[in-house]
Amino acid sequence: MNGTALITGASSGLGSEFARQLDGRVDHFILVARRGEKLQALAASLSTPSTIIEQDLSLADAPETLCERIEALGLIVDVLINNAGIAGPDLLSVTEFSEQRTFEQLMMKTVAELCSRLIPQMQSRGMGWVINVASVAGRFPSSDSGNYGPAKAYVIALSEELNLAVKNNGVKVTALCPGFTHTEFHAVAGLMDAKTNSPSWIWYDASTVVREGLAACDKGRSVIISGRLYRWLDPFLRSRLLRDTLLRLVGRR
Numbered sequence: 241m242n243g244t245a246l247i248t249g250a251s252s253g254l255g256s257e258f259a260r261q262l263d264g265r266v267d268h269f270i271l272v273a274r275r276g277e278k279l280q281a282l283a284a285s286l287s288t289p290s291t292i293i294e295q296d297l298s299l300a301d302a303p304e305t306l307c308e309r310i311e312a313l314g315l316i317v318d319v320l321i322n323n324a325g326i327a328g329p330d331l332l333s334v335t336e337f338s339e340q341r342t343f344e345q346l347m348m349k350t351v352a353e354l355c356s357r358l359i360p361q362m363q364s365r366g367m368g369w370v371i372n373v374a375s376v377a378g379r380f381p382s383s384d385s386g387n388y389g390p391a392k393a394y395v396i397a398l399s400e401e402l403n404l405a406v407k408n409n410g411v412k413v414t415a416l417c418p419g420f421t422h423t424e425f426h427a428v429a430g431l432m433d434a435k436t437n438s439p440s441w442i443w444y445d446a447s448t449v450v451r452e453g454l455a456a457c458d459k460g461r462s463v464i465i466s467g468r469l470y471r472w473l474d475p476f477l478r479s480r481l482l483r484d485t486l487l488r489l490v491g492r493r
């Protein structure tokens with residue numbers, strides 16, 4: 241791997257970890273998020289030169305603005321890590337519908353438009369890596385009435401489609417599906433009580449998730465479920481029959 245890596249949501253969690261694990265393996269980073277000071281601190285800790293772009297990716301014109309800035313800098317993206325994300329509002333109780341719209345922009349439309357704008361350039365050069373950070377939550381329906389799982393299901397489907405479309409052009413596209421991972425995600429979502437009350441063995445470190453994601457993309461896999469626990473659970477979660485059986489066994493509907 242070499243060239244320029246664009247990482248969205250690089251100011252914390254999995255995004256920062258992607259930068260740490262790709263440090264020295266690429267020639268240049270483009271680190272994107274809203275909190276510039278966090279990006280500056282990350283860049284200062286890396287040996288690979290970085291360009292920092294403060295950008296709110298939940299705005300409809302964000303992908304266009306971002307790609308124009310990258311082009312103006314004379315940079316070409318060889319590695320795209322679509323990672324920025326939030327938990328988002330409850331679909332049935334949200335009252336600020338603009339919150340729902342910006343969630344959908346950040347989680348789906350921005351991801352798709354960055355793929356749409358940057359993958360054709362990779363195809364024409366005959367090389368490229370794309371990792372779209374999805375979630376185990378996108379593998380099965382839940383009764384949460386949130387839009388998080390459905391949004392991640394879209395990211396998985398998009399990645400599988402794109403993987404098939406471009407794998408013969410030397411471009412690899414992978415949906416990385418983490419389970420519960422230690423990052424800022426749950427604090428930002430106001431879910432720290434739920435995190436504290438959950439068993440420690442369901443939680444993985446960001447380093448494991450990112451290492452498995454990079455290895456899967458290297459192999460050209462379209463989807464990787466990260467973590468041995470979640471890989472074991474995946475067939476149960478995917479099959480309604482097995483899911484119901486598992487829930488009955490653990491005493492839950």
Ligand SMILES: NC(=O)c1ccc[n+]([C@@H]2O[C@H](COP(=O)([O-])OP(=O)(O)OC[C@H]3O[C@@H](n4cnc5c(N)ncnc54)[C@H](OP(=O)(O)O)[C@@H]3O)[C@@H](O)[C@H]2O)c1
Binds near residue numbers: 297324420
């Ligand atoms: N942690 C988990 O348990 C878990 C499980 C499955 C999947 N995931 C997925 O993993 C990805 C990374 O999340 P994380 O766990 O690393 O959480 P995190 O530590 O909270 O990081 C989220 C990143 O997304 C950025 N971001 C959020 N809203 C943004 C916006 N409007 N514009 C630009 N950047 C934005 C944040 O940067 P700024 O705030 O500086 O903008 C931050 O860098 C997400 O897609 C998430 O859905 C996480």
